[in-house]
Amino acid sequence: MPSRGRGAATVVWDLRPGEGMHRFICDVADPASVQDAMERTLEQAGTPAVLVTAAGVGSVAPLLDLEAAEWERVQGVNLRGTMLCLQAVARVMTEVGGGSIVCVSSISGRMPGRGMAAYCCSKAGVDMLVTVAAAELGAHGIWVNAVAPGITVTPMNAEFRAIPGMVDLMSSRTPLGGIAAPATVGDGRRRSPTAV
Numbered sequence: 543m544p545s546r547g548r549g550a551a552t553v554v555w556d557l558r559p560g561e562g563m564h565r566f567i568c569d570v571a572d573p574a575s576v577q578d579a580m581e582r583t584l585e586q587a588g589t590p591a592v593l594v595t596a597a598g599v600g601s602v603a604p605l606l607d608l609e610a611a612e613w614e615r616v617q618g619v620n621l622r623g624t625m626l627c628l629q630a631v632a633r634v635m636t637e638v639g640g641g642s643i644v645c646v647s648s649i650s651g652r653m654p655g656r657g658m659a660a661y662c663c664s665k666a667g668v669d670m671l672v673t674v675a676a677a678e679l680g681a682h683g684i685w686v687n688a689v690a691p692g693i694t695v696t697p698m699n700a701e702f703r704a705i706p707g708m709v710d711l712m713s714s715r716t717p718l719g720g721i722a723a724p725a726t727v728g729d730g731r732r733r734s735p736t737a738v
Contacts, residue, residue, distance in 0.1 A: 551587045555579045555597075555627070570597045570623030580630040589638050593631040595624045596646040601660040613660045620664035625671055628686075632679055640683025645672050647690040665690075694722040 554560070555568035555576075564587045568579035583590060599619045601612055624645055635641035650658060651665030669688060676686040695703070703709055703721070713720050 550591060553583050553587050553590070555583075570595075570627055571618035573626055576623075576626045576630050580634070584634065589634055590631050591635075591641050593627065593641070593643045594646070595627050595643070597623050597627075598646065602657045603660070604657050605659045608659055616660035616664050617667070620661070621667040621671070624668050628671070628675060632675070632682075632684055635684050636679075636682040641685075643675070643679075643684060643686045645686070645688045647672070647688040649690050651690060691722055 551564050553564040553566070554562060555566050555570065557567065557569055559565070559567055564583070566579045566582045567575075569575040597619055599616055601608075601616045603609070603612060628643055628645065631641070632643065635643075645668055647668045648661075648665040650662045651667075651669045654662055669690070672686055672688040679686055709721060
């Protein structure tokens with residue numbers, strides 16, 4: 543939802559409890575949990591005008607060692623979770639004449655990475671889901687887009703960034719020569735790479 547500065551409340555669906563008037567515990571991979579969060583949102587914050595799907599988990603394992611349970615965990619959060627949240631909110635948006643949906647994908651959906659089969663495939667799926675959703679939901683006045691950032695400083699990849707030489711390697715593969723800050727992805731303005 544838009545920021546308070548634009549006259550709307552921000553609602554967060556997250557596995558972790560936290561402070562905030564509109565923060566609801568939600569497992570995005572679970573249809574019942576998503577439906578509950580949607581109902582709470584409607585009751586306490588009103589009809590959503592904007593959805594940003596940003597829940598995600600990473601995984602690093604050589605393809606031949608990748609366990610089915612790990613594959614399912616990553617697909618469950620990154621792909622199924624995106625679909626369930628998009629679906630729940632879009633159903634409401636169709637009733638009010640539209641809205642905007644932005645899904646956080648990744649360049650990993652288009653650029654293979656060794657040891658990242660589960661993650662790369664989940665993000666490639668998000669890209670296709672967004673394309674299909676845009677085609678289907680445009681007639682309802684719903685804009686569906688994706689942002690596909692490169693590596694960004696988040697708690698999820700802290701261990702990955704701690705691997706000796708990894709920051710330099712990832713920085714050398716980006717056009718701006720650095721790792722992005724979350725604000726760079728969020729506001730779309732060009733900023734200097736983050737020092738890590």
